Amino acid sequence: MSRRVVAALTALPAVLWVLVLAPGPAAGQAFWPKETPKLPMATTWVAQKAKLPPYTPPRTPDGEPDLQGVWSGAGGDNNSVLEEHEYIDVTTPAQESFVSDPPDGKVPYTPWALAKRNEILAGLARGWPGESGQRLYTSPGSFCLTAAPVFSFDAQEIVQKPGSVIMLSDDAYRVIPTDGRPAIGQNAKFWLGNARGRWEGHTLVVEVTSLNGKGWFDSTGQFYSENTRMVERWTLVDANTIDYEVTVEDPTIYTRPWKMNFPKRRAGTGPSGAPRGISVASTLPPVDNDPYANESWETACYEGNTESLRSIHSLGYQWFTGVTPPR
Amino acid sequence: MRPWFVGFVFGLAAICAFTPAPGVAQTSATTSYAPPRTRDGHPDLQGIWQALNTAAWDVEDHHASLGVPAGRGVVEGGAIPYQPSALARKQENFAKRATLDPESRCHLPGVPRITYMPHPFQIVQQADKVSILYEYQHAVRYIYMNGNPHPRGPIEWWMGDSRGRWEGNTLVVDVIHFNDLTWFDRAGNFHSDALHVIERYTPTSPDHMLYEVTIEDPKVFTRPWKMSMSLYRRQERNSELFEYQCHAYLLEQEWNNPASTLFEKR
Numbered sequence: 001m002s003r004r005v006v007a008a009l010t011a012l013p014a015v016l017w018v019l020v021l022a023p024g025p026a027a028g029q030a031f032w033p034k035e036t037p038k039l040p041m042a043t044t045w046v047a048q049k050a051k052l053p054p055y056t057p058p059r060t061p062d063g064e065p066d067l068q069g070v071w072s073g074a075g076g077d078n079n080s081v082l083e084e085h086e087y088i089d090v091t092t093p094a095q096e097s098f099v100s101d102p103p104d105g106k107v108p109y110t111p112w113a114l115a116k117r118n119e120i121l122a123g124l125a126r127g128w129p130g131e132s133g134q135r136l137y138t139s140p141g142s143f144c145l146t147a148a149p150v151f152s153f154d155a156q157e158i159v160q161k162p163g164s165v166i167m168l169s170d171d172a173y174r175v176i177p178t179d180g181r182p183a184i185g186q187n188a189k190f191w192l193g194n195a196r197g198r199w200e201g202h203t204l205v206v207e208v209t210s211l212n213g214k215g216w217f218d219s220t221g222q223f224y225s226e227n228t229r230m231v232e233r234w235t236l237v238d239a240n241t242i243d244y245e246v247t248v249e250d251p252t253i254y255t256r257p258w259k260m261n262f263p264k265r266r267a268g269t270g271p272s273g274a275p276r277g278i279s280v281a282s283t284l285p286p287v288d289n290d291p292y293a294n295e296s297w298e299t300a301c302y303e304g305n306t307e308s309l310r311s312i313h314s315l316g317y318q319w320f321t322g323v324t325p326p327r
Numbered sequence: 328m329r330p331w332f333v334g335f336v337f338g339l340a341a342i343c344a345f346t347p348a349p350g351v352a353q354t355s356a357t358t359s360y361a362p363p364r365t366r367d368g369h370p371d372l373q374g375i376w377q378a379l380n381t382a383a384w385d386v387e388d389h390h391a392s393l394g395v396p397a398g399r400g401v402v403e404g405g406a407i408p409y410q411p412s413a414l415a416r417k418q419e420n421f422a423k424r425a426t427l428d429p430e431s432r433c434h435l436p437g438v439p440r441i442t443y444m445p446h447p448f449q450i451v452q453q454a455d456k457v458s459i460l461y462e463y464q465h466a467v468r469y470i471y472m473n474g475n476p477h478p479r480g481p482i483e484w485w486m487g488d489s490r491g492r493w494e495g496n497t498l499v500v501d502v503i504h505f506n507d508l509t510w511f512d513r514a515g516n517f518h519s520d521a522l523h524v525i526e527r528y529t530p531t532s533p534d535h536m537l538y539e540v541t542i543e544d545p546k547v548f549t550r551p552w553k554m555s556m557s558l559y560r561r562q563e564r565n566s567e568l569f570e571y572q573c574h575a576y577l578l579e580q581e582w583n584n585p586a587s588t589l590f591e592k593r
Binding site (some may be wrong): 046128143146166170171172173179181183187190191194214291294295296297298300302303311313314318 | 429
């Protein structure tokens with residue numbers, strides 16, 4: 001381990017050791033020097049994509065725009081903090097907001113919901129600004145829970161079959177019917193919701209309903225509810241880039257619909273240009289011609305994290321069951 | 328490293344050594360059904376499938392108890408051929424199964440138990456792999472058919488490492504690199520980290536597959552043994568996999584339960 005990494009590790013507050021050392025959700029955890037320039041996200045991407053020439057994607061044998069392949073996640077700080085922020089600590093460098101609309105990059109909560117959000121933020125007990133030091137909730141991601149729309153923030157392989165688009169990750173999947181079948185009734189609620197896809201021109205539009213409202217967008221308690229509807233738009237804007245945009249609608253907790261936007265890069269097509277943190281992976285020498293490079297191997301996050309679950313429970317965090325907006 | 332095909336040869340020998348017990352479904356050698364083909368010319372096994380038996384509770388013959396239906400075993404020849412000390416451990420597992428079964432803590436059930444959990448699964452075929460997407464715990468298995476052998480061990484995975492090939496219309500899957508933390512069923516039937524599984528998926532009609540599994544584990548059993556069962560294509564119009572994120576429900580239930588044993592050190 002390099003001296004820079006050791007020095008960075010000693011600066012970590014004690015509670016973060018739980019997350020850093022556990023395999024699973026912190027696997028691939030990067031450590032960021034204080035000098036890291038602000039990582040790009042929505043603002044940079046919106047400006048970049050405005051300058052792209054028009055692009056006509058290739059088609060699958062069934063005539064759909066071909067989005068198939070392995071695609072990166074949003075990158076950056078692993079969606080630790082959704083909105084624009086300055087350097088916080090070695091795990092969380094300065095970064096632009098994921099939010100592209102409204103232009104101020106902030107989630108447009110109603111006053112009731114904003115108070116709830118601030119209550120959650122105050123109770124994270126990580127030693128970060130805005131916290132009271134009391135423990136309330138910790139991120140559902142800490143429990144290896146797969147939730148919408150975070151599945152889309154991470155890397156996946158896209159496979160297209162007649163009547164459905166299938167997204168494969170190392171420990172989960174989405175099967176998105178594109179055959180026009182109806183969604184399940186709204187009383188059936190899921191962590192990933194129930195997805196229905198359709199093609200609009202070059203774009204795969206995915207409507208997600210039947211959300212259980214128990215997931216967070218990030219690790220700071222940016223939440224949605226069981227009334228939320230998300231509409232994703234996946235568009236190939238050049239041979240190696242998907243423009244991923246999601247519109248989030250929920251009049252019970254937001255004053256207006258809002259959007260997040262970032263690029264997903266085709267795996268193996270080179271760095272995104274953003275600086276990278278120091279991680280165990282980045283210190284290993286690359287293996288040339290690794291025949292297993294394209295394989296996705298088991299991660300077993302929940303099975304591997306029983307110790308950190310025990311710690312979180314013994315520290316007194318409560319279980320987040322979603323919010324109940326007033327009528 | 329032990330190339331996967333070495334284990335496959337042993338597995339084939341084991342299959343040939345068995346005479347199926349009376350009443351067991353036809354073997355893969357006896358079906359004449361020819362399935363449709365994918366664009367790249369392979370048998371098309373794609374779609375949503377599910378087992379319809381009681382193997383998830385007990386793979387051997389068993390009577391009913393509260394919440395558990397009776398069932399005929401799926402083990403060919405009747406009994407699992409445990410070594411004597413292993414049989415004692417199985418009996419202890421059975422006595423304490425409600426808390427000892429790793430699946431009761433929502434851990435991944437391993438192979439082949441994931442196949443006969445009472446949830447559907449979906450097969451997706453591509454040039455480089457067959458993917459099996461399971462509703463149970465949104466588990467995924469990537470069965471690589473890209474020419475790569477099993478990676479070098481030691482590796483201990485819950486779901487093992489799967490490498491596939493076609494043998495006529497049968498998908499043959501060789502699985503090694505298991506940990507010893509899964510059971511074959513709720514009844515305490517177990518294995519070691521030396522487990523070697525060979526699965527055979529053979530379509531026998533447009534809506535049926537024969538699923539045969541050879542189990543080898545020289546640390547636990549006196550010889551290889553075999554399970555077989557039918558898999559059924561889900562017939563509902565607009566059939567789809569839903570979500571069963573087991574540990575979410577378990578953690579939510581147990582988090583505020585002062586009598587919970589879920590958070591104890593083991």
